[in-house]
Amino acid sequence: MRASEYKFLPTEEEEQTMLFSWVSMQKHTYPELELLFHVPNEGKRTAQTGARLKAAGLSSGVPDICLPVARCGYNALYIELKRQKGGTLSKNQKEWLEKLLKAGNLAVRCNGFVEAKAVIVRYLKGAKNAESRAQMDKSGT
16 A cells, blocks of 8 residues: 555554543533543453453443433433444344334444544533434434
8 A cells, every 4th residue: 555545544542532522622512521431341341351340340342332312202312333344243243233223212333533533522502403313314224
């Protein structure tokens, strides 16, 4: 690949770091963002650590990000954040998103910081018309 063809593709962690940097700068505009949090569910662990965390409630597939604020007829917003390109949902992640949707939450997959930011803003602004709501639902499973 030539240098002119090289395109920076952030990792999932870098995408999430960019999102939370944006969040910290937007809390004055959207005070509800104070409640946005990351669920540290990823990472490689020893079998012993994995067993200990599972016994303490760790569950494979739980979405990365939660905003426990009701909007648009949903109880909360859950985001499974993936890289802009190349990230795939695991079976457990798909099941969690489906269960959260059935429980009255908006649960979506977002590819990258820009998409996640757009979903959060639309959600907080209360995208009430069907087209906007369907658009948010589209980025899910």
